[in-house]
Amino acid sequence: xxxxxxxxxxxxxxxxxxxxxxxxxxxxxxxxxxxxxxxxxxxxxxxxxxxxxxxxxxxxxxxxxxxxxxxxxxxxxxxxxxxxxxxxxxxxxxxxxxxxxxxxxxxxxxxxxxxxxxxxxxxxxxxxxxxxxxxxxxxxxxxxxxxxxxxxxxxxxxxxxxxxxxxxxxxxxxxxxxxxxxxxxxxxxxxxxxxxxxxxxxxxxxxxxxxxxxxxxxxxxxxxxxxxxxxxxxxxxxxxxxxxxxxxxxxxxxxxxxxxxxxxxxxxxxxxxxxxxxxxxxxxxxxxxxxxxxxxxxxxxxxxxxxxxxxxxxxxxxxxxxxxxxxxxxxxxxxxxxxxxxxxxxxxxxxxxxxxxxxxxxxxxxxxxxxxxxxxxxxxxxxxxxxxxxx
Amino acid sequence: xxxxxxxxxxxxxxxxxxxxxxxxxxxxxxxxxxxxxxxxxxxxxxxxxxxxxxxxxxxxxxxxxxxxxxxxxxxxxxxxxxxxxxxxxxxxxxxxxxxxxxxxxxxxxxxxxxxxxxxxxxxxxxxxxxxxxxxxxxxxxxxxxxx
Numbered sequence: 353x354x355x356x357x358x359x360x361x362x363x364x365x366x367x368x369x370x371x372x373x374x375x376x377x378x379x380x381x382x383x384x385x386x387x388x389x390x391x392x393x394x395x396x397x398x399x400x401x402x403x404x405x406x407x408x409x410x411x412x413x414x415x416x417x418x419x420x421x422x423x424x425x426x427x428x429x430x431x432x433x434x435x436x437x438x439x440x441x442x443x444x445x446x447x448x449x450x451x452x453x454x455x456x457x458x459x460x461x462x463x464x465x466x467x468x469x470x471x472x473x474x475x476x477x478x479x480x481x482x483x484x485x486x487x488x489x490x491x492x493x494x495x496x497x498x499x500x501x502x503x504x505x506x507x508x509x510x511x512x513x514x515x516x517x518x519x520x521x522x523x524x525x526x527x528x529x530x531x532x533x534x535x536x537x538x539x540x541x542x543x544x545x546x547x548x549x550x551x552x553x554x555x556x557x558x559x560x561x562x563x564x565x566x567x568x569x570x571x572x573x574x575x576x577x578x579x580x581x582x583x584x585x586x587x588x589x590x591x592x593x594x595x596x597x598x599x600x601x602x603x604x605x606x607x608x609x610x611x612x613x614x615x616x617x618x619x620x621x622x623x624x625x626x627x628x629x630x631x632x633x634x635x636x637x638x639x640x641x642x643x644x645x646x647x648x649x650x651x652x653x654x655x656x657x658x659x660x661x662x663x664x665x666x667x668x669x670x671x672x673x674x675x676x677x678x679x680x681x682x683x684x685x686x687x688x689x690x691x692x693x694x695x696x697x698x699x700x701x702x703x704x705x706x707x708x709x710x711x712x713x714x715x716x717x718x719x720x721x722x723x724x725x726x727x728x729x730x731x732x733x734x735x736x737x738x739x740x741x742x743x
Numbered sequence: 744x745x746x747x748x749x750x751x752x753x754x755x756x757x758x759x760x761x762x763x764x765x766x767x768x769x770x771x772x773x774x775x776x777x778x779x780x781x782x783x784x785x786x787x788x789x790x791x792x793x794x795x796x797x798x799x800x801x802x803x804x805x806x807x808x809x810x811x812x813x814x815x816x817x818x819x820x821x822x823x824x825x826x827x828x829x830x831x832x833x834x835x836x837x838x839x840x841x842x843x844x845x846x847x848x849x850x851x852x853x854x855x856x857x858x859x860x861x862x863x864x865x866x867x868x869x870x871x872x873x874x875x876x877x878x879x880x881x882x883x884x885x886x887x888x889x890x
Contacts, residue, residue: 474830496762496880497850498824498831498832499822499824499829500829501827503824504829504838511863512820512840560824561822561835614850615794619819619820619840
């Protein structure tokens, strides 16, 4: 294998159905979505030679490789930080292909996160125990105080931002309404055919008062998503129109951590996303004005606003106004989370939004951007991001 | 037969979850059990840090000083967890990020304040509440006027 710099591209995407009770093992979900991504690309799963997932994915590399019949696995790695890993998987796959170390890198994330365990509920003993590699070093400092769920940690993170800029919970509702409108016309979405109004949002129960209501929160879902990354040259000969990884990066600044992120200087901004943006724009020579769509990790609605600001789509404090004026809509400045996002489509730890970025570039989204030609799409999971482009 | 006098009513058992204690933070929780509020600073360059850790991120010294903190701070952020109701609380607690006078922040509770009276940046002072397993944790209440 040559060891010269090799451009990377996404050649295949795959997913299972998104549900609340898959009725099968997480390993089976992983195998099904991995096979679907290989079929989409037109390669045999036997030829996968790199595998990437999240540290907290419950399926074992060897077990999954045995399902797929992987002949010779050259590289495996896992990404810390819960959902922050989503775009970082693409970053690492790119790096492995760039370095000439792998030909066919499989990214997967599969979970029964509704039927088997629930991230949104109080933690069980196993989830409460400290696990290194999750990138969430100080969650233990929250638990005795009744901050036991991702929503509580996310609300504490958002409170100062919302206070400083006078962002109300009603303002957040515009994010939810737009994402559910996208989900309503996406047959893959759990909330297909079920749009909401701003009043529905305001009538949903408080999860974290006075910041987050039920309809500000991502779903809990069962399902699996996979991506097949290869060289741009190889991708050109495969089944689908290749999607080039123009740039990808990760940024964990000093004193930041995933979600219990209360220790850096200014809690009204997201320094990790600002760092990702800086590197991504430098790496690609592009800027926010060059993106025709974005898929932004939306565990909770305020974090969409914080990322829109961090990536420079609007100024600090202007995220709510950007969304309220239709900025995320198909005919807006930046069509965002066009699959319905993690609140509308499903919560497969961000990966289902990553593959929506690929669909927008292929021209196959259920909510395809048609008003302009889609050349570049940003995918972000806060601590990591990638710019995908037409090859 | 004489009537036995009623036994005094025991105080209600604490229902708050005890802290999960790791090696590098044991001094903090041990002190809390004795109602002492300690912080960690570098034994060489004297800078405070939180959460506790074995090495100074500034000068990389392994010398640690455990020092008594003022116990004063301000509410830097807050939330009221409504759903699911967190374990160990009869009524929804007020969870805060407190910014301590010494410059570090930590997560805690604001106690003795009506929900509608919580204010961003309000001044608070430390006291202690019991947990299950005979431990205590530092929590905060509005700062008394005399300061």
